[in-house]
Amino acid sequence: xxxxxxxxxxxxxxxxxxxxxxxxxxxxxxxxxxxxxxxxxxxxxxxxxxxxxxxxxxxxxxxxxxxxxxxxxxxxxxxxxxxxxxxxxxxxxxxxxxxxxxxxxxxxxxxxxxxxxxxxxxxxxxxxxxxxxxxxxxxxxxxxxxxxxxxxxxxxxxxxxxxxxxxxxxxxxxxxxxxxxxxxxxxxxxxxxxxxxxxxxxxxxxxxxxxxxxxxxxxxxxxxxxxxxxxxxxxxxxxxxxxxxxxxxxxxxxxxxxxxxxxxxxxxxxxxxxxxxxxxxxxxxxxxxxxxxxx
Amino acid sequence: xxxxxxxxxxxxxxxxxxxxxxxxxxxxxxxxxxxxxxxxxxxxxxxxxxxxxxxxxxxxxxxxxxxxxxxxxxxxxxxxxxxxxxxxxxxxxxxxxxxxxxxxxxxxxxxxxxxxxxxxxxxxxxxxxxxxxxxxxxxxxxxxxxxxxxxxxxxxxxxxxxxxxxxxxxxxxxxxxxxxxxxxxxxxxxxxxxxxxxxxxxxxxxxxxxxxxxxxxxxxxxxxxxxxxxxxxxxxxxxxxxxxxxxxxxxxxxxxxxxxxxxxxxxxxxxxxxxxxxxxxxxxxxxxxxxxxx
Numbered sequence: 001x002x003x004x005x006x007x008x009x010x011x012x013x014x015x016x017x018x019x020x021x022x023x024x025x026x027x028x029x030x031x032x033x034x035x036x037x038x039x040x041x042x043x044x045x046x047x048x049x050x051x052x053x054x055x056x057x058x059x060x061x062x063x064x065x066x067x068x069x070x071x072x073x074x075x076x077x078x079x080x081x082x083x084x085x086x087x088x089x090x091x092x093x094x095x096x097x098x099x100x101x102x103x104x105x106x107x108x109x110x111x112x113x114x115x116x117x118x119x120x121x122x123x124x125x126x127x128x129x130x131x132x133x134x135x136x137x138x139x140x141x142x143x144x145x146x147x148x149x150x151x152x153x154x155x156x157x158x159x160x161x162x163x164x165x166x167x168x169x170x171x172x173x174x175x176x177x178x179x180x181x182x183x184x185x186x187x188x189x190x191x192x193x194x195x196x197x198x199x200x201x202x203x204x205x206x207x208x209x210x211x212x213x214x215x216x217x218x219x220x221x222x223x224x225x226x227x228x229x230x231x232x233x234x235x236x237x238x239x240x241x242x243x244x245x246x247x248x249x250x251x252x253x254x255x256x257x258x259x260x261x262x263x264x265x266x267x268x269x270x271x272x273x274x275x276x277x278x279x280x281x282x283x284x285x286x287x288x289x290x291x292x293x294x295x
Numbered sequence: 296x297x298x299x300x301x302x303x304x305x306x307x308x309x310x311x312x313x314x315x316x317x318x319x320x321x322x323x324x325x326x327x328x329x330x331x332x333x334x335x336x337x338x339x340x341x342x343x344x345x346x347x348x349x350x351x352x353x354x355x356x357x358x359x360x361x362x363x364x365x366x367x368x369x370x371x372x373x374x375x376x377x378x379x380x381x382x383x384x385x386x387x388x389x390x391x392x393x394x395x396x397x398x399x400x401x402x403x404x405x406x407x408x409x410x411x412x413x414x415x416x417x418x419x420x421x422x423x424x425x426x427x428x429x430x431x432x433x434x435x436x437x438x439x440x441x442x443x444x445x446x447x448x449x450x451x452x453x454x455x456x457x458x459x460x461x462x463x464x465x466x467x468x469x470x471x472x473x474x475x476x477x478x479x480x481x482x483x484x485x486x487x488x489x490x491x492x493x494x495x496x497x498x499x500x501x502x503x504x505x506x507x508x509x510x511x512x513x514x515x516x517x518x519x520x521x522x523x524x525x526x527x528x529x530x531x532x533x534x535x536x537x538x539x540x541x542x543x544x545x546x547x548x549x550x551x552x553x554x555x556x557x558x559x560x561x562x563x564x565x566x567x568x569x570x571x572x573x574x575x576x577x578x579x580x581x582x583x584x585x586x587x588x589x
Contacts, residue, residue: 054546062568089568181529181541181548236474248474250347260347260474280350281358281381 051078052141052166057085059181060164064137066090073097073135075127075142075150080107080120082139087116092137094120097127133157140165147171155219159192159267160242173219176241191220192243192267197294202261204278204287209253213291222247229253243267251278263289344370344433348459349377351474356429356455358382365389365427367419367434367442372399372412374431379408384429388414389422424449433459440464452485452555453535466512469534484513485536485555490583493519495564495575497549504542506579518542538562551577 052060060082066072068091074082077096084107086094098104104124111120123130128149132138138154140147140163151170154163166185169175175186195217201210213235215224224235226249236248249261265274273290344352352374358364360383366374369388376399378386390396396414403412415422419442424430427450432439443463446456462468462479470480488510494503504526508517513534518527519542528540529548536555541548553562558581565574 055543055548058548058568067569089571091569179530182543234475237472250475258346260350279381280354281377282383283381 051081053182054081054085055181056166056183056185057082058089059179059185060139060166061086061090061137063177063179063185063187064139064162064164066092066137068092070136071095071134072137072139073130073132074139075130075132076140077107077122078103080110080122083107083120083122084111084114084116086137086139087111087119088114092119095132095135096120096122097125097130097132098122099124099126135161137162137164139163142168144168144171154188155190157190159190160244161190163188163190174221176220189220189242191217191240192245193217194222194240194245194267194272198272198291199294200289200291202276202287202289204285211249212294213249240267245272245274261287265289269293342370342433344373344459345475346373347474348433348476349374350381351472351476351478352431352433352457352459353378353382355470355472355478355480356431356457358384358429360384362428363387363426364429364431365424367430367432369399369414370395372396372402372414375399375412375414376403376406376408378429378431379403379411380406385411386413387427388412389417389419390414391416391418420445425451428454430454430456431459432456434461436461436464447483450483452483453537454483456481456483467514469513482513482535484510484533485538486510487515487533487538487555487560488585489581490585491560491579492582493560493577493579495577497564497575498573499545505582509585515540553577553579557581 066086070086070092072083072086072092072094074094074096077083077098080096080103083094083096086092096107098107101124104122107122111117135157138161140150142150142165147165147168147170151173154170164185164187166183169186170188173188176189177187179185194215196215198213198215199210200213202208211226211228213224213226215222215235220240222235222238222240224238226233226235228251230252233250233252236250238247239245243266244264245267246264249263251259251261259278260280261276261278263274263276265272270293271291273288275286275288277284277286279285356364358378362382362384364375364378364384364386366378366386366388369375369390372388372395375386375388378384388396388399390399393416396416399414400409403409403414424446430446430450432442434442439458439461440463443466450456458479458481460477462477463481466481468479469482472478472480487508489508491506491508492503493506494501504519504521506517506519508515508528508531510533515531515533515538516528517531518525526542526544528542531540532538537552538555538560539550539552541550543549547566550565551562552565553560560579562577563574564577565572567573
């Protein structure tokens, strides 16, 4: 864990609106500059920060489709507004992780006022040391360097975990959805691992057959090659969202009866399964399919 | 205009992407029949669409039984027949080749869809396309681009256009799908560019905004002029006649959704979350055309 949190690594946090307003009122270019490029050193720098506007908090939680069944972690929870919003407006349970004891205190006060103390928790710690494996949603407002540091760890989370951030993204891990409500807000869904070779089994009525599928994966983006009979075919229109997968394969075993196979299903470790259709419209034939990982 | 229908497609001649090129040779010999013989001073080759290609076009257009599907350059009629037989639509094929048109009628009879299909020896560039709710085409780029203004003019907002392999140069597709080939879906946008007067009664008071949109095909941007400021319209989207946008006011996102009908837009505005959702109705009346069109 220590390696994950080198000295000088930043843990950005949100200051209370009151404080930031006061700083804005000071009005000097220097202050504005400091606000615009916020850095809070692990223990070193005390640079203030503009809190996420409430309207952007709302958009982040809306985009992540937060509901009563969710556990939301806010990394660098500042004055607690995201945590409290998740509990009070969206009915979720929520945990804020924040270094500053002053902000933790303030967050707890606000949680009491919002009457959500039974559904929120604030941890005064360095979030690089926090175990957030029970999170279903993680909210982030962190500098690009910190986002990059967190990226690999986020990818290890349970597939389907939603991550929302604003302003700064995960660089080459492209967001699944981006919206702009005053600020850019990004949503990522932690993808299951599908990279590798799979033995596919398709149970078309009266025509069960198998083929090999080789998937290549970069984050949630998947493409691949299908080895049926004849020349290798493509894996088309793939969509991986958490553990849900969709893709299209052209069934060219019989050239006089070419058909398109539409697959959808769930990835679970070394197996995938689901249903699909061969063909479209009133001519579609439904089938079940499953796949096991090879090698 | 010289109208030419050439013979067979020569593999690779017009494939635009490496993938398409690789698959083309294979695709070209496994299909029978042809689609897309049409009209042009540039010869449009007689190009076969595979069964899968036809399926994908109609799937992308999400054809419904109430639709009227026009296939421009209908060849042997396979798209038209599939639209009627597999999707329950009424479908019309236009081709300049009389022999192919006769062949199509015969094929439609055999497939039992003669009553829901029509085939005409007609040039797509001069035909009346106004009743189409879906247009499919597999034509070369020059002809596709020449058809664009006609399609935008004649088709009703919300009509879908699916182009197989060759899309419009200037108009970005609403969706781009790749299954062996490229397929582009375009939804004919309503006209929203210009000035509107938006009114709605929100719980904290009535609103009267001067709304203005700039429009380029389905892409719209704009905002509302209010006393003492400007509210940019976030997340503005136009899909056919369905317009959505978000206005931020007093730290609340108001999500507007409406249907454009000529110089009137009517719909609902929503705000809040989960159990605390609220909504009200709104309407906007056109008060001006976009700058430059007045």
